Every structure is written in structure tokens, then in C-alpha cells.
Amino acid sequence: MNDLVRVIPHGLGLINPDENALIRKWGEEAFGQLEICKQFKYHCGADYCVLAYCGEVFVGFAAVSKREVSVGGEPVSMGCVGGVITSPDYRKMGYGSIVMNEVKRLIYDALNCEIGGLLCEEQTVPFYEKLGWARSCEAALVERDGGKVEWPEAFMYHAASDFEIDGREIDLCGLPW
Numbered sequence: 001m002n003d004l005v006r007v008i009p010h011g012l013g014l015i016n017p018d019e020n021a022l023i024r025k026w027g028e029e030a031f032g033q034l035e036i037c038k039q040f041k042y043h044c045g046a047d048y049c050v051l052a053y054c055g056e057v058f059v060g061f062a063a064v065s066k067r068e069v070s071v072g073g074e075p076v077s078m079g080c081v082g083g084v085i086t087s088p089d090y091r092k093m094g095y096g097s098i099v100m101n102e103v104k105r106l107i108y109d110a111l112n113c114e115i116g117g118l119l120c121e122e123q124t125v126p127f128y129e130k131l132g133w134a135r136s137c138e139a140a141l142v143e144r145d146g147g148k149v150e151w152p153e154a155f156m157y158h159a160a161s162d163f164e165i166d167g168r169e170i171d172l173c174g175l176p177w
């Protein structure tokens with residue numbers, strides 16, 4: 001069966017209604033009951049959506065958008081990755097990796113970002129580490145109720161090897177995504 005990846009500009013609005021409904025269903029199953037999802041408001045919208053297919057079956061998704069954040073007080077352009085999800089019937093078959101490889105290409109080649117960033121639960125850290133992402137030792141600040149709080153779970157980033165993050169304040173300059 002041929003695997004295929006499609007990239008669609010903008011957010012969910014341009015994705016066909018059946019696929020849109022599946023993304024929402026998988027998301028609701030995976031994240032709907034999580035405390036962390038109830039505690040924060042999240043940024044909606046994306047610059048690109050990535051969709052993966054097993055033959056003609058839609059099996060995986062992620063979204064990425066560009067945002068200027070602050071690392072150690074300096075502006076840094078970040079490709080913010082969110083909504084990463086594989087259909088429950090197709091997990092551990094490589095689709096999450098296929099989606100994340102395309103996401104990485106978009107971060108650097110299409111969006112011209114300096115680094116990639118994502119917010120995830122502790123239990124998903126090993127998945128991203130296998131793909132070359134690093135867990136930040138520093139907490140990341142996100143917006144909540146008009147103020148700034150530390151993101152309580154993992155902040156992960158992908159950057160060139162000479163990009164220094166340790167010991168620098170990370171302000172994600174807006175809502176989590």
C-alpha cells in the first residue's frame with residue numbers, strides 16, 4: 001500500500017468535512033478528558049496542516065504555525081507544532097514519524113523558522129525524542145487568563161546543534177497551541 005502525505009495551507013477550514021470530523025473525533029478521544037486541556041485556552045489556526053494516508057485511508061495529522069517567541073530575551077521564529085495524532089487503528093506503524101518528518105521540512109523550508117517547538121505530555125516525550133526533538137530543561141511560559149504561567153508538562157524543541165536553550169528564559173509569547 002502506498003503511503004502519501006498531503007500539505008494543506010491554513011487551518012482545518014480547507015480540509016474536507018469527513019477528514020475534519022475524524023481529526024476532531026481522534027482529538028476528543030485522546031485529549032478530551034485531559035486536565036491540561038481543561039486548564040488552558042489554546043491557540044487555534046495553523047499555517048499548514050499535514051495529512052498522512054495509507055493508500056486512500058486518512059490516518060494521521062499535525063498542524064504547524066509560525067510564531068515569534070522569546071528565548072533569553074531575544075526574538076526567535078518558532079514553528080509551533082500541534083494536534084499531532086494518528087488514527088487509533090494505525091498507531092505504531094510509522095505514520096506519526098512520516099507526519100513529523102514533513103512537519104520538520106515545513107518548519108525550516110516553508111516557514112523559514114529558526115527552531116521548532118511543541119507542547120506535550122510527559123508520556124509522549126520518547127516518541128518525539130526518537131525523531132530528534134529535545135526536551136527542554138527550562139520551563140516554557142505560556143499565556144493564561146491574561147498572565148504568564150509555566151507550561152506544566154513537557155516543552156520540546158528541534159533546533160540546529162549550536163542553538164543554546166539551557167539557562168535561558170523561554171517565553172512562548174501567547175496561548176499554548
Ligand SMILES: CC(C)(COP(=O)(O)OP(=O)(O)OC[C@H]1O[C@@H](n2cnc3c(N)ncnc32)[C@H](O)[C@@H]1OP(=O)(O)O)[C@@H](O)C(=O)NCCC(=O)NCCS
Nearest residue numbers: 030084085086091092093094095096097120123124126127
Ligand atoms: C503519539 C502518536 C502521534 C505516535 O504516532 P504513531 O503513528 O504511533 O508513531 P510511529 O509509529 O511513527 O512511532 C515512532 C516511534 O515512536 C514510538 N512511539 C509511538 N508512540 C509512542 C508513545 N506514545 N510513547 C512512546 N513511544 C511511542 C513507536 O513505538 C516508534 O518506535 P520505534 O521506531 O522504535 O518502533 C500516537 O500515539 C497518537 O496519536 N497518540 C495520541 C495523541 C497524542 O498523544 N498526540 C501527541 C500530542 S503532543
